[in-house]
Amino acid sequence: NAGVTQTPKFQVLKTGQSMTLQCAQDMNHNSMYWYRQDPGMGLRLIYYSASEGTTDKGEVPNGYNVSRLNKREFSLRLESAAPSQTSVYFCASSVRDSVYEQYFGPGTRLTVT
Amino acid sequence: GIQVEQSPPDLILQEGANSTLRCNFSDSVNNLQWFHQNPWGQLINLFYIPSGTKQNGRLSATTVATERYSLLYISSSQTTDSGVYFCAVLREETSGSRLTFGEGTQLTVNP
Numbered sequence: 280n281a282g283v284t285q286t287p288k289f290q291v292l293k294t295g296q297s298m299t300l301q302c303a304q305d306m307n308h309n310s311m312y313w314y315r316q317d318p319g320m321g322l323r324l325i326y327y328s329a330s331e332g333t334t335d336k337g338e339v340p341n342g343y344n345v346s347r348l349n350k351r352e353f354s355l356r357l358e359s360a361a362p363s364q365t366s367v368y369f370c371a372s373s374v375r376d377s378v379y380e381q382y383f384g385p386g387t388r389l390t391v392t
Numbered sequence: 393g394i395q396v397e398q399s400p401p402d403l404i405l406q407e408g409a410n411s412t413l414r415c416n417f418s419d420s421v422n423n424l425q426w427f428h429q430n431p432w433g434q435l436i437n438l439f440y441i442p443s444g445t446k447q448n449g450r451l452s453a454t455t456v457a458t459e460r461y462s463l464l465y466i467s468s469s470q471t472t473d474s475g476v477y478f479c480a481v482l483r484e485e486t487s488g489s490r491l492t493f494g495e496g497t498q499l500t501v502n503p
Binding site (some may be wrong): 307312319320321322323324327337338367370379380381382383385386 | 493496
């Protein structure tokens, strides 16, 4: 049981480039989430998917898009990266909605120059 | 939205010491979790504790929902306990719900 996996672990982009962060879980969870963590701060929710086929904005959605590809996979896309998106990105999942315990992946460290 | 305050922001201990970390929140909650972020950045679930008391080895947590706070106790600290401890809470609302994180307590345990 790998839990929540994320790829890549590290990425460096130039301003204006695009990329997709991948997330997968093997716990048969219905809900999945994307967070960002800036230095010295807690995590902030970007987007979440309460169930397959649904996505909703979180606290900081601007500049991002998401796709819930199937029950296992939830991807985060940066269409035109900006230096303000330099951060560590975490994916998480839970059995059902946010009321249930969330389990986190190892994170992706993204630098935009 | 709901506010989460953690204290102290920084804590330095000698190995073997005990400590208490506090999390205050501004409204009633449906979910409260404690996490440990190790020096490599990995987030480790410690407790899912919207109310009551739980223990896991040297760690225990208590949430008093009616008074809107939670405490994390670390006994006989070890150097591997170093890292950042986050409290995160959720309040279900008609407009949606999200886990709101505090800013964390940076713990350093010296040998």
